[in-house]
Amino acid sequence: xxxxxxxxxxxxxxxxxxxxxxxxxxxxxxxxxxxxxxxxxxxxxxxxxxxxxxxxxxxxxxxxxxxxxxxxxxxxxxxxxxxxxxxxxxxxxxxxxxxxxxxxxxxxxxxxxxxxxxxxxxxxxxxxxxxxxxxxxxxxxxxxxxxxxxxxxxxxxxxxxxxxxxxxxxxxxxxxxxxxxxxxxxxxxxxxxxxxxxxxxxxxxxxxxxxxxxxxxxxxxxxxxxxxxxxxxxxxxxxxxxxxxxxx
Numbered sequence: 001x002x003x004x005x006x007x008x009x010x011x012x013x014x015x016x017x018x019x020x021x022x023x024x025x026x027x028x029x030x031x032x033x034x035x036x037x038x039x040x041x042x043x044x045x046x047x048x049x050x051x052x053x054x055x056x057x058x059x060x061x062x063x064x065x066x067x068x069x070x071x072x073x074x075x076x077x078x079x080x081x082x083x084x085x086x087x088x089x090x091x092x093x094x095x096x097x098x099x100x101x102x103x104x105x106x107x108x109x110x111x112x113x114x115x116x117x118x119x120x121x122x123x124x125x126x127x128x129x130x131x132x133x134x135x136x137x138x139x140x141x142x143x144x145x146x147x148x149x150x151x152x153x154x155x156x157x158x159x160x161x162x163x164x165x166x167x168x169x170x171x172x173x174x175x176x177x178x179x180x181x182x183x184x185x186x187x188x189x190x191x192x193x194x195x196x197x198x199x200x201x202x203x204x205x206x207x208x209x210x211x212x213x214x215x216x217x218x219x220x221x222x223x224x225x226x227x228x229x230x231x232x233x234x235x236x237x238x239x240x241x242x243x244x245x246x247x248x
Contacts, residue, residue, distance in 0.1 A: 006074070010136060014075070023137070023141045026060055038160065062094065066087065073133060093129060094122070163217070164222065168241070171238070172208045172237050191217050
């Protein structure tokens with residue numbers, strides 16, 4: 001049975017100081033990840049501030065704890081890890097959890113969902129690893145930062161300047177031949193631009209189908225979905241269409 005001295009080693013001055021350094025690394029990684037994620041969020045991409053922040057912070061956590069093996073398991077490294085290699089266990093965990101996270105990512109057309117959930121699952125595995133090696137304070141800090149990121153960052157993203165995206169599918173009448181320059185000009189006149197590389201064109205029995213993502217020029221520009229739908233319904237060359245908000 002572990003003694004009081006054995007258990008208190010997990011909260012010794014050296015352990016607490018090490019946990020403090022780890023927490024500083026986590027906060028720095030979170031801020032830098034948010035900076036990169038905001039650029040993606042601004043352009044209407046699926047992986048935004050929360051996803052980048054969580055991945056960057058969890059990656060930093062795994063890296064930094066590897067630099068303090070002498071403080072693993074309360075400093076009782078030699079006695080506990082004889083004949084084992086904890087780094088191989090950690091590697092297997094994060095790899096396996098990556099496959100689990102991939103299972104919650106879903107794509108429907110141009111819309112991708114579940115990336116933040118996948119990132120939070122992977123970050124949760126890192127919290128478990130930190131608890132496993134005895135960095136309890138850092139694990140609690142990482143859990144708090146992850147929870148705060150998922151709760152409040154969506155509100156911050158909504159407040160910051162951004163460009164919303166709309167997925168558009170247009171099915172034209174038989175033998176009608178739409179022109180890409182005219183389509184781009186129409187989108188620009190309504191406050192949108194067609195995202196590069198998003199245009200897909202299909203044809204079936206002389207009827208063309210165009211799919212693309214239109215990104216607003218700014219947060220306040222861009223006609224509403226209802227207004228765009230009304231214009232498309234009145235267009236003679238269109239047989240049917242479909243609109244939806246997209247994060248591509």
